[in-house]
Amino acid sequence: MTRTYNAGVKSWDVVIIGAGIIGLSLAISLRKQRLRVLVVERGEPGREASYAAAGMLVGSGTEMPPAVKPLAAESARMYPEFAHELEDESGLKVDLREQGTILISCDSAFPDSAEPISRERLRSLEPELIVASSAAYISERSVDPRALTAAAFKAARHREVDISSGSEVKGLLTSGDRVNGVQTDKTSYSAGIVVNCAGAWAGCIAAQKFPVRPVKGQMLAVVGGPHLEHVVRADNVYLVPRSDGRIVIGSTLEDAGYNKQTDVSTIQRLLQAARELVPELAKTKVHDDWAGLRPGTPDELPILGETRTTGYFIASGHYRDGILLAPITAEIMTGLILGKSGTHDVGAFTPRRFLGLEQ
Ligand SMILES: Cc1cc2nc3c(=O)[nH]c(=O)nc-3n(C[C@H](O)[C@H](O)[C@H](O)COP(=O)(O)OP(=O)(O)OC[C@H]3O[C@@H](n4cnc5c(N)ncnc54)[C@H](O)[C@@H]3O)c2cc1C
Numbered sequence: 001m002t003r004t005y006n007a008g009v010k011s012w013d014v015v016i017i018g019a020g021i022i023g024l025s026l027a028i029s030l031r032k033q034r035l036r037v038l039v040v041e042r043g044e045p046g047r048e049a050s051y052a053a054a055g056m057l058v059g060s061g062t063e064m065p066p067a068v069k070p071l072a073a074e075s076a077r078m079y080p081e082f083a084h085e086l087e088d089e090s091g092l093k094v095d096l097r098e099q100g101t102i103l104i105s106c107d108s109a110f111p112d113s114a115e116p117i118s119r120e121r122l123r124s125l126e127p128e129l130i131v132a133s134s135a136a137y138i139s140e141r142s143v144d145p146r147a148l149t150a151a152a153f154k155a156a157r158h159r160e161v162d163i164s165s166g167s168e169v170k171g172l173l174t175s176g177d178r179v180n181g182v183q184t185d186k187t188s189y190s191a192g193i194v195v196n197c198a199g200a201w202a203g204c205i206a207a208q209k210f211p212v213r214p215v216k217g218q219m220l221a222v223v224g225g226p227h228l229e230h231v232v233r234a235d236n237v238y239l240v241p242r243s244d245g246r247i248v249i250g251s252t253l254e255d256a257g258y259n260k261q262t263d264v265s266t267i268q269r270l271l272q273a274a275r276e277l278v279p280e281l282a283k284t285k286v287h288d289d290w291a292g293l294r295p296g297t298p299d300e301l302p303i304l305g306e307t308r309t310t311g312y313f314i315a316s317g318h319y320r321d322g323i324l325l326a327p328i329t330a331e332i333m334t335g336l337i338l339g340k341s342g343t344h345d346v347g348a349f350t351p352r353r354f355l356g357l358e359q
Helices: 021-032 066-090 119-125 145-158 199-204 264-277 279-283 322-338
Strands: 014-017 037-041 101-105 115-117 134-138 162-165 169-175 178-184 188-190 193-196 213-223 231-233 238-241 247-250 285-296 303-306 312-316
Touching: 014 021, 014 178, 021 037, 021 145, 021 312, 021 322, 066 145, 066 322, 115 119, 119 134, 145 162, 178 193, 193 322, 199 213, 199 285, 199 312, 213 264, 247 264, 264 279, 264 285, 303 322, 312 322
Parallel strands: 014 037, 014 193, 037 162, 101 231, 193 312
Antiparallel strands: 101 134, 115 134, 169 178, 178 188, 213 247, 213 285, 231 238, 238 247, 303 312
């Protein structure tokens, strides 16, 4: 069902394609600059990758491409204010947890900012965790992405962002080399600026097809077991506790197209890997399992900026870090859309790096 909130408004400064965390955070940021914003969402807002994520805010991961690290560190710094503002404006809690993360690694490959910890310290921090390898502590936060996205949706509505859900963008409206709106399956919306925030589907929108591909991740949540204070991240599995007692366990990196099915053997393998770290998890019940599609790119860097069609921007390809990178992406994209030079070097993320590679 198509539902357009605030149907009286007929024209907008900006149309955003996709109501995931990237599209919603950008919509709020642009509204703060008094732009009239419409978000067009194919399904229900916040039900794709942003719903599936674990919510670890990894500010300095060893696997992160070097070009992303400064953005990740800055976005991690911005998070408390970002989260508290969404909570204030929505009246919803986002479960931002400050307890930090315990890293477990067979080859002690820890980021510089992690602090190696002894067996005794580990026992006092997380008594249920049984570890034969080395461990380190890092003060990284986590958030509940489902709650965060729900809060972002409500905060966007509170700020009078218009949202049309159940409405799929099929293509762009252009005049010469300028964009002037979007065509959906049912109608068209006009605006001088269009931003593609369609996550793993960003490459499917006609005009310029960016090489964004879905990278499937399967996850499960358990309830009724031991209490964990910290996020625990090992080489083959991670555990992310929520304040309501759930523990989220993940994940896989699969090239499976747009298939979001889970399979029993993968979920069992993740659960088994988690039980090897926390044997008390044997007492838990599986609450639910799911899969989501990360927006991956060939160089594992996000795509941020204006395309070769004037007024048509893209903010996608956040791969494994889109929850973390939402606040910095909103700030950068707002600057680019308003034509303000920002403090971040975003040259590595330009959509123009794929010129000639589009299908
Ligand atoms: C299993 C898993 C674990 C993860 N863990 C973490 C983590 O711990 N930390 C972290 O920072 N990140 C994590 N991520 C990554 C993070 O979830 C993504 O990078 C982020 O959610 C991307 O947000 P998005 O708004 O770009 O995409 P999405 O949330 O997928 O939103 C895109 C939206 O666009 C809509 N759309 C698509 N096509 C159209 C169209 N044609 N017309 C209209 N609407 C359209 C979709 O319906 C969707 O709602 C994880 C992802 C997965 C799958």
